[in-house]
């Protein structure tokens with residue numbers, strides 16, 4: 001890679017970003033498309049983050065991804081917001097226009113629908129009921145993505161019920177108490193885990209996978225480990241599964257498209273992600 005004064009600068013902004021797989025994916029896409037740009041991790045701690053965000057304006061970045069804990073802050077800092085940012089109050093993509101205007105987008109929702117489209121192209125026609133578990137940023141994005149994809153009934157189940165209600169309300173969906181998770185599994189055509197349950201170092205959980213329909217598709221937003229306990233149990237029952245790299249890949253593809261006005265090669269991005277992931281683990 002040759003870096004010159006003309007090289008456009010992109011970043012992933014978050015804390016921590018040291019383990020982010022996005023630089024491997026975005027740099028691979030930029031290189032494959034012959035674009036003179038580079039994508040770097042930019043760690044910004046929570047403390048002093050407002051000042052750091054203000055400073056980004058003069059730094060000459062063309063665009064950035066934003067991850068935990070700055071997605072809400074990024075939405076607040078922007079001058080212009082797409083419809084998903086306005087609804088979800090969180091941004092994972094930023095662009096700086098030539099006049100300094102900061103534009104915020106949310107493509108996390110497209111990570112969900114894009115991953116379903118890639119893994120099971122006919123899922124839209126077959127999905128009457130989608131269950132989203134979790135109501136944080138990832139959960140709200142999943143709810144939005146499923147509704148955007150045309151799913152008529154989006155059901156949200158969250159440990160804390162008011163969170164489920166707020167998330168379901170975004171799309172006219174239904175909130176279900178945590179105690180009724182098993183029943184929610186039984187009624188769903190697709191199931192998305194958008195909690196941190198199952199992540200390395202976080203709490204594990206005994207999912208009621210035995211209640212799921214034999215035709216259900218199970219997606220996990222967690223990708224460390226790649227095969228979570230939920231996906232393992234679903235596979236053991238012969239259900240179709242989609243791992244968390246799919247969401248990462250497709251939210252990133254839409255970010256690339258927003259920055260460069262062209263679709264990146266999904267296979268190139270997936271190969272870069274797989275290689276970076278293998279190296280990391």
Ligand code: ATR
Pocket residue numbers: 133134135136137138139158159160163194195196197203
């Ligand atoms: P993100 O932005 O990645 O979605 P978040 O906003 O912190 O992260 O949301 C985490 C989600 O995981 C929430 O839905 C949370 O449930 P609560 O709203 O009740 O906090 C869920 N979660 C985290 N730990 C959990 C646990 N041990 N059991 C059930 N749900 C859990």
